[in-house]
Amino acid sequence: MCTTCGCGQGDVTINGEVPHGHAHTHNHNHNHNHNHNHDHDHGAGGSRIVEIEQDILSANDHMAMHNRQDFARFGVLALNLVSSPGSGKTSLLVRTASELADKMPIHVIEGDQQTSLDAERIRQTGVAAVQVNTGKGCHLDADMISRAIQNMQLEKSGVLFIENVGNLVCPAAFDLGEAARVVILSVTEGEDKPLKYPDMFLSAKLMIINKCDLLAYVPFDVEKCVEYARRINPQIEVLQVSALNGDGLGEWYEWIAAQSEMLQRDG
Amino acid sequence: MHELAITEGILRIMEDQARQQNFSKVKTVWLEIGELSHLNREAISFCFRAVIKGSIAEGAKLEIAHVPGKAWCEQCDRIVELSKLGDSCPICGGFELQIKDGQEMRICKLEVV
Ligand SMILES: Nc1nc2c(ncn2[C@@H]2O[C@H](COP(=O)(O)OP(=O)(O)OP(=O)(O)O)[C@@H](O)[C@H]2O)c(=O)[nH]1
Numbered sequence: 480m481c482t483t484c485g486c487g488q489g490d491v492t493i494n495g496e497v498p499h500g501h502a503h504t505h506n507h508n509h510n511h512n513h514n515h516n517h518d519h520d521h522g523a524g525g526s527r528i529v530e531i532e533q534d535i536l537s538a539n540d541h542m543a544m545h546n547r548q549d550f551a552r553f554g555v556l557a558l559n560l561v562s563s564p565g566s567g568k569t570s571l572l573v574r575t576a577s578e579l580a581d582k583m584p585i586h587v588i589e590g591d592q593q594t595s596l597d598a599e600r601i602r603q604t605g606v607a608a609v610q611v612n613t614g615k616g617c618h619l620d621a622d623m624i625s626r627a628i629q630n631m632q633l634e635k636s637g638v639l640f641i642e643n644v645g646n647l648v649c650p651a652a653f654d655l656g657e658a659a660r661v662v663i664l665s666v667t668e669g670e671d672k673p674l675k676y677p678d679m680f681l682s683a684k685l686m687i688i689n690k691c692d693l694l695a696y697v698p699f700d701v702e703k704c705v706e707y708a709r710r711i712n713p714q715i716e717v718l719q720v721s722a723l724n725g726d727g728l729g730e731w732y733e734w735i736a737a738q739s740e741m742l743q744r745d746g
Numbered sequence: 747m748h749e750l751a752i753t754e755g756i757l758r759i760m761e762d763q764a765r766q767q768n769f770s771k772v773k774t775v776w777l778e779i780g781e782l783s784h785l786n787r788e789a790i791s792f793c794f795r796a797v798i799k800g801s802i803a804e805g806a807k808l809e810i811a812h813v814p815g816k817a818w819c820e821q822c823d824r825i826v827e828l829s830k831l832g833d834s835c836p837i838c839g840g841f842e843l844q845i846k847d848g849q850e851m852r853i854c855k856l857e858v859v
């Protein structure tokens with residue numbers, strides 16, 4: 480069937496349990512259709528034309544807007560971490576959670592097709608984490624996040640890290656309501672990734688180049704990587720880190736603090 | 747592959763419209779997909795055929811209009827054509843480009859009975 484990961488809904492679980500229906504805290508009955516639904520007769524055959532003019536992703540975007548409102552109400556900075564499998568998202572989060580937990584409230588949502596391994600790695604630091612399993616799905620969507628945050632107590636002025644499913648393609652299309660997207664690229668993947676998977680780099684505010692401790696062993700041209708990323712997205716910010724030995728993490732924490740301040744200031 | 751989730755979204759939109767606008771069958775679907783969007787047209791057509799089986803759109807024709815990519819070039823101070831992300835400005839060769847058009851993924855209209 481589908482060539483990469485055969486995405487499909489319907490087998491999503493949150494902390495191992497199948498969420499019951501659409502239990503949104505807010506009511507979605509209000510109609511946000513900005514469509515002008517004119518019917519036109521289409522002559523013979525009894526068929527007619529219905530004008531819709533709707534974004535295909537409007538349902539997800541609508542839910543993302545509600546998530547964004549929820550985050551704004553709590554002043555919670557939501558960051559959507561995306562990368563290919565194994566770039567070091569969880570390693571970075573484990574370290575970030577343990578080093579920032581005494582400075583600000585930290586929340587984590589882990590997205591994977593299967594297992595709660597990543598959420599368990601986070602929980603070992605003492606930080607609460609919700610695991611979303613997407614089953615065959617290859618990305619998180621706004622509805623999954625809406626359901627996941629019902630399982631958490633968001634704390635004022637905290638940070639919510641959302642680790643997306645390891646996949647450099649599909650998560651790009653789905654707004655989760657985050658304040659910013661952070662794309663992580665590790666030096667073992669090659670500097671050409673921004674050109675090969677441009678959608679993800681276009682929508683990211685920050686690119687983290689991880690596993691910089693390995694720069695001595697693998698050919699990876701950091702300068703070129705940054706140049707490629709800025710061909711796609713001239714505004715993208717860049718940090719070089721090693722989640723293993725901690726290099727560059729100070730700047731990552733400063734970046735987070737700056738985003739959080741910006742959010743509190745601008746509402 | 748997100749095209750499947752997205753195609754399922756298209757079906758959901760059609761089913762909602764069927765309830766609101768009282769129709770029971772979709773004969774043609776018109777989409778508008780930008781050259782710079784996340785979507786691959788072939789993958790959408792492929793998933794569409796799979797997703798509509800047994801639905802109100804079973805057997806429906808899919809018409810995909812292509813929207814060319816356009817960007818604002820900082821250097822040239824004008825709108826230029828951009829056929830894919832990562833390309834340079836066709837005039838000055840620079841990359842200071844801001845996308846203006848070609849990211850749309852819209853369902854435009856339906857032919858229904
Ligand atoms: N040398 C080195 N290894 C790292 C670094 N960060 C992560 N790793 C290793 O890379 C592997 C994958 O790390 P994870 O943190 O599980 O990666 P991930 O992005 O969460 O992976 P998925 O959730 O499966 O997509 C593990 O073996 C880590 O120990 C780093 O900075 N340097």
Ligand SMILES: [Mg+2]
Pocket residue numbers: 568569570597642
């Ligand atoms: Mg992980």
Ligand SMILES: [Zn+2]
Pocket residue numbers: 819820821822823826835836837838839840
């Ligand atoms: Zn130019």
